Amino acid sequence: MKTAVVTGATSGIGNYVLKSLLREGYKVFAGYRDIKHKKELMILSDDVIPFRIDMTKKWTIEDAIKTISSSCEKIDVLVNAAGKVVAGPLETLSVDKVREQFEVNAFSHFELAQGLFDKLDGGKIINISSMASYGVFPFLAPYCASKRTLDMMFNSLRIETGTKVQIISVKPGVIATPLWEKSIDINKDNFGAGKYKIVGDYLVANAIRNSNSGLSPKTVANKVMEIIKAKNPKNSYTIGLDAFCVEMLSRLPQCIIDRIVEEQLRKKVAAQLDKVLLTGVVQKTVEPEKEESAEVEEDTVVENSENPDERLEAALQEAMAEENS
Ligand SMILES: NC(=O)c1ccc[n+]([C@@H]2O[C@H](COP(=O)([O-])OP(=O)(O)OC[C@H]3O[C@@H](n4cnc5c(N)ncnc54)[C@H](OP(=O)(O)O)[C@@H]3O)[C@@H](O)[C@H]2O)c1
Numbered sequence: 540m541k542t543a544v545v546t547g548a549t550s551g552i553g554n555y556v557l558k559s560l561l562r563e564g565y566k567v568f569a570g571y572r573d574i575k576h577k578k579e580l581m582i583l584s585d586d587v588i589p590f591r592i593d594m595t596k597k598w599t600i601e602d603a604i605k606t607i608s609s610s611c612e613k614i615d616v617l618v619n620a621a622g623k624v625v626a627g628p629l630e631t632l633s634v635d636k637v638r639e640q641f642e643v644n645a646f647s648h649f650e651l652a653q654g655l656f657d658k659l660d661g662g663k664i665i666n667i668s669s670m671a672s673y674g675v676f677p678f679l680a681p682y683c684a685s686k687r688t689l690d691m692m693f694n695s696l697r698i699e700t701g702t703k704v705q706i707i708s709v710k711p712g713v714i715a716t717p718l719w720e721k722s723i724d725i726n727k728d729n730f731g732a733g734k735y736k737i738v739g740d741y742l743v744a745n746a747i748r749n750s751n752s753g754l755s756p757k758t759v760a761n762k763v764m765e766i767i768k769a770k771n772p773k774n775s776y777t778i779g780l781d782a783f784c785v786e787m788l789s790r791l792p793q794c795i796i797d798r799i800v801e802e803q804l805r806k807k808v809a810a811q812l813d814k815v816l817l818t819g820v821v822q823k824t825v826e827p828e829k830e831e832s833a834e835v836e837e838d839t840v841v842e843n844s845e846n847p848d849e850r851l852e853a854a855l856q857e858a859m860a861e862e863n864s
Pocket of ligand 1 (some may be wrong): 549550552553571573594595619621622623643667669710711714715716717718753756
């Protein structure tokens with residue numbers, strides 16, 4: 540019988556992955572943070588072995604490594620799905636909250652993988668990263684940076700250790716899971732009542748929209764199962780058109796990315812909320828970039844249109860043409 544370990548198994552993507560693995564006949568060590576979920580996991584199947592892990596508490600990670608290691612000879616796949624979203628304006632956001640974001644989304648996964656690495660010899664580590672790893676979402680910088688860190692650490696681990704363990708990053712776009720609703724509560728105090736409030740309100744509306752309009756977590760679980768079965772999977776997979784577009788966007792020069800992202804943000808927030816207030820917030824960050832990108836303006840298609848959507852489209856086409864050439 541094959542063995543898998545899944546963190547974040549109690550909800551969303553991790554829960555779908557857990558159920559898909561059970562259907563394929565795996566024995567699954569399923570990570571839960573809150574004891575209230577243990578029973579739900581146990582009644583799924585006799586092949587589920589729930590284990591407690593809180594990604595912010597080192598001792599629970601160490602305990603999980605001991606429990607799992609002593610209960611199996613070999614692990615075929617580790618799926619790191621636990622995660623949360625910390626958002627806020629970097630000017631005022633508590634560094635402790637940023638630190639916790641890195642613990643939950645990056646360091647803890649690395650620590651767990653290190654502890655189980657020998658058992659994973661010949662197996663796979665699949666990290667549920669995000670399109671945020673491409674790093675183009677203002678006010679979501681802690682989330683983006685934590686996902687980028689996750690990818691960078693595991694990319695290096697892959698290169699350093701060769702073929703011992705196959706390490707794969709899965710980067711979904713927006714997926715309709717409870718992650719977004721939870722993010723509203725987690726970040727409710729981060730924007731304050733001042734100049735950033737309007738952006739916080741926009742992000743709340745956006746989180747609600749994401750909860751309803753994202754792809755199904757089943758799409759991600761299916762891709763994970765495809766990767767598990769593949770003999771030679773790629774190192775990285777994006778899931779969804781939004782993730783693909785963000786990947787292409789991330790390949791443009793930074794000054795162009797900045798301008799597109801600023802315009803998109805301004806347009807989206809303005810469309811939803813108060814245009815006057817928003818201009819006050821975002822204008823401040825746009826001004827210094829103008830000089831730097833003046834040179835680019837002359838010869839890029841991106842700069843020819845006043846419409847941010849057209850500019851984004853043009854920039855993506857240019858990036859794709861470059862990619863294909
Ligand atoms: N939803 C999206 O649009 C999207 C897109 C790209 C990537 N992702 C990534 O996909 C992964 C799964 O997210 P999801 O969308 O399925 O969200 P979700 O439904 O909220 O699931 C997140 C899981 O992580 C667990 N978790 C959170 N904090 C934890 C902690 N400190 N210790 C241990 N477990 C913890 C949660 O447990 P509790 O419920 O007990 O907190 C839950 O089981 C995350 O890494 C997320 O960043 C999501």
